[in-house]
Amino acid sequence: MEGFTINIEKKQFQNDLVNWFHEEKRDLPWRRTADPYQIWISEIMLQQTRVDTVIPYYKRFVERFPTLRDLANADEEILLKQWEGLGYYSRARNLQAGVKEVAEKYGGKVPDSRKEISALKGVGPYTAGAVLSIAYGLPEHAVDGNVMRVLSRILLIDEDIAKPKTRKVFEEAVTELISHEDPSAFNQGLMELGALICTPTSPKCLLCPVREHCAAFHEGRQNELPVKTKAKAGKAVDYAMVAIRSGESLLMEKRPSKGLLANMWQFPMAELPASTETAEVEELLSEQFKGTVENAEKITSFKHVFSHLTWNVDGFIAEGKDLQIPENMKWVNAAEMELLPIAGPVQKMKTALKSRGDV
DNA sequence: GATACGTGGGC
DNA sequence: TGCCCAAGTAT
Incomplete structure (x- = not known):
């Protein structure tokens, strides 16, 4: 056979x-x-x-x-x-x-x-x-x-x-x-x-x-021909992506070494319902970094479709003071950011920042 | 064996 | 717009 x-x-x-x-x-x-x-x-x-x-x-x-x-x-x-x-x-x-x-x-x-x-x-x-x-x-x-x-x-x-x-x-x-x-x-x-x-x-x-x-x-x-059954649709997840600024620097985060976009860099993200208020974003991040995140402003909103799932992202910019950042994050200036590998969703966020002159 | 894993082009 | 795709592999 x-x-x-x-x-x-x-x-x-x-x-x-x-x-x-x-x-x-x-x-x-x-x-x-x-x-x-x-x-x-x-x-x-x-x-x-x-x-x-x-x-x-x-x-x-x-x-x-x-x-x-x-x-x-x-x-x-x-x-x-x-x-x-x-x-x-x-x-x-x-x-x-x-x-x-x-x-x-x-x-x-x-x-x-x-x-x-x-x-x-x-x-x-x-x-x-x-x-x-x-x-x-x-x-x-x-x-x-x-x-x-x-x-x-x-x-x-x-x-x-x-x-x-x-x-x-x-x-x-x-x-x-x-x-x-x-x-x-x-x-x-x-x-x-x-x-x-x-x-x-x-x-x-x-x-x-x-x-x-x-x-x-x-x-x-x-x-x-050929006979090919189609794959089932992927899920959707909502995120807030935040460019936190301090002086001339922005906070970047390295993703885990396994899974989606492993070891790629991104702006800090949190899984949050779409259209979360800026005040809530400030509060959440201030607590996470045990400092002050303020003046948050939503600057973009986009969808990014991966092969198996979709991200619905609200992009914010905010200012950070006295933040305690974990091992997988660092502050970078514009030149340093250009050296970090970033994937599609972060690319879209960066485009939004550029159009405002923030990067 | 089913699911995770990216992106941009074509219709 | 939304779906399908394009020289697959790891788990």
């Missing part, structure tokens, strides 16, 4: 796909290097992230950390600042942990076996196969969303690709189909096809180099 049947001419399919890839592939920065370390970086950045978004980040990143040891030795705050805006920040910290392990355990050479590379932080089944095939030319499966979409159509696989166990079906299919002459072009070809031709909606079948091999195309069912 495999969930699929190979009814295509394997050799011809491989040739059509690989030849098309070599002819039509986009000129992307990570396709100009053979360095496993840099290819690894690109694969981590590309997880759940669009190519056009990744390009400038990748360029800056490899310029800042050209070698594996540069990244292994990098300060985490600088690393996160480089990653700022890319999202899924644990990727950056896991990547550095993986890089450190390679530096220490493998003499700086990225391992070339699935067992070893998969043991590295942040390297799952997809990334392992991608690095092994692209950097080392090994015939290993690399199944991402593109591959599942493309093969669900070609092989008429109607299992729900939202379910984790379904990925195994596609891994078996790729293992069966992959070109041993050019595993890199085969894997990248499937993904490139998914990105350029075999798109989620309105696939460009008439331009497809492998349409003759595609069961869905033959049956006119390309728009029915």
Whole structure:
């Protein structure tokens, strides 16, 4: 019971796909290097992230950390600042942990076996196969969303690709189909096809180099596949975010080292019902910092949607005096603030402060 | 296996 | 506007 049947001419399919890839592939920065370390970086950045978004980040990143040891030795705050805006920040910290392990355990050479590379932080089944095939030319499966979409159509696989166990079906299919002459072009070809031709909606079948091999195309069912159940909606939480000023400095807080936006910086926040009065905000913060927080003023109100939840934020500015601040907070001037890694909601708050000339 | 984990673009 | 998405992994 495999969930699929190979009814295509394997050799011809491989040739059509690989030849098309070599002819039509986009000129992307990570396709100009053979360095496993840099290819690894690109694969981590590309997880759940669009190519056009990744390009400038990748360029800056490899310029800042050209070698594996540069990244292994990098300060985490600088690393996160480089990653700022890319999202899924644990990727950056896991990547550095993986890089450190390679530096220490493998003499700086990225391992070339699935067992070893998969043991590295942040390297799952997809990334392992991608690095092994692209950097080392090994015939290993690399199944991402593109591959599942493309093969669900070609092989008429109607299992729900939202379910984790379904990925195994596609891994078996790729293992069966992959070109041993050019595993890199085969894997990248499937993904490139998914990105350029075999798109989620309105696939460009008439331009497809492998349409003759595609069961869905033959049956006119390309728009029915892949089958993918939708995720349930996330919850919403209300917060007050407060820029507390003292002279030329603002109070910033480092988030915990686990969970949402781990180790990123923010203005102090409290979970409060929307439209909480400024007087209540002053009172709450004065008590929290055992000092005086006064002249609070609401300066903005916004919604920030994460993948699994929504923050409804009221942003305040206030003045603080004689505050006792905890270990994870510090006063920063404008120049120092520019060095701290901050995520989307704090970015929005900062924009509101800037428009008033407060930063 | 279900849920946590970001962001910006496209329709 | 709101929903779906885009080269997934950790727990």
